[in-house]
Amino acid sequence: MTKQLILSLMLAGAAIAAPSGAMAATTQQITASSTAPATVHYRTATIEGVKMAYREAGPADGPVVLLLHGFPTSSHMFRNLIPSLADRYHVIAPDYPGFGESDAPDHKQFAYSFAHYADMVDALMGQIGAQRYAMYVMDYGAPVGYRLALKHPERVSGLIVQNGNAYDEGLGAFWDPIKTYWKSGSAKDRAAQAWLVTPKATKFQYTDGVRDVSRISPDNWVHDQALLDRPGNSEIQLDLFYDYRTNVPLYPQFQQFFRERKPPTIILWGKNDTIFPEPGAHPYLRDLPEAELHILDTGHFALEDKLDEMAPLIRDFLDRKVAPR
DSSP, X not given: OOHHHHHHHHHHHHHHHSOHHHHHHHHHHHHHHOOOOOOEXXXXXXXXXXXXXXXXXXXXXXXXXXXXXXXXXXXXXXXXXXXXXXXXSEEEEEOOTTXXXXXXXXXXXXXXXXXXXXXXXXXXXXXXXXXXXXEXXXXXXXXXXXXXXXXXXXXXXXXXXXXXXXXXXXXXXXXXXXXXXXXXXOHHHHHTTGGGGSHHHHHHHHHTTOSOGXXXXXXXXXXXHHHHTSTTHHHHHHHHHHHXXXXXXXXXXXXXXXXXXXXXXXXXXXXXXXXXXXXGTTTHXXXXXXXXXXXXXXXXXXXXXXXXXXXHHHHHHIIIIISOO
């Protein structure tokens, strides 16, 4: 049966069983439950001569939610979350240069750094005309977003933090070899990080710490690895691993931003994450004591198997704290 035929039969049944007033109410309920799926637009903007791709959905005049992805993925990580927000919120999810559908200029010609990414996201938001926004920050998205917050603290209407670090406690044993590279900057220590862009490492990031791996689509690591394997992309990623060291000295400034601006914050943290483990979640409460903390039984990319838990929490938070009715 077509959707229209099914709807007609339901209305006919309601008409037989109910008076005219009840019939009107039934029609209204059915119409309300038949919400059209969100339309997602896949757009690009040119910033500093570089094509920057982004996903955009929702009403142009709605409260803005900026979704900032982690390594080694892109705005693709938000593909399932966007529809749950786009009926009311203006959702923007960029791909950083070197990721997703954005350009990936040669690393000798383009500065792959978190400071540069923050500047480019800032320019993108300026082109779109977004003057205030809540930010979802995850993994690399945390230093990008928090640097953006330092530039424009008055623009941040709220924070959704998911395995995005801002405290020394969140840099566990996983980071020790990378810290060695930070200290030396040597070719040898750089080469030692190359395993992080291999298929095994990419799959690990999606499956480690997940209780039911059958809930994780293999499309994730196939998609991400295809982009990592583009000529020259491994050098881009190695540059970023090295530049991550510049984020750590900014942690006190990030924390000062939390204390002074007190943005409404919800923290959703995969407790089994090896890269950004649970000890990185709790220190946020030192500076944001009103933050809502949810520890989830999953790993790094929590949206992949915990969307059914996370989306209602995020939507409720935004409705209460960012754009109350």
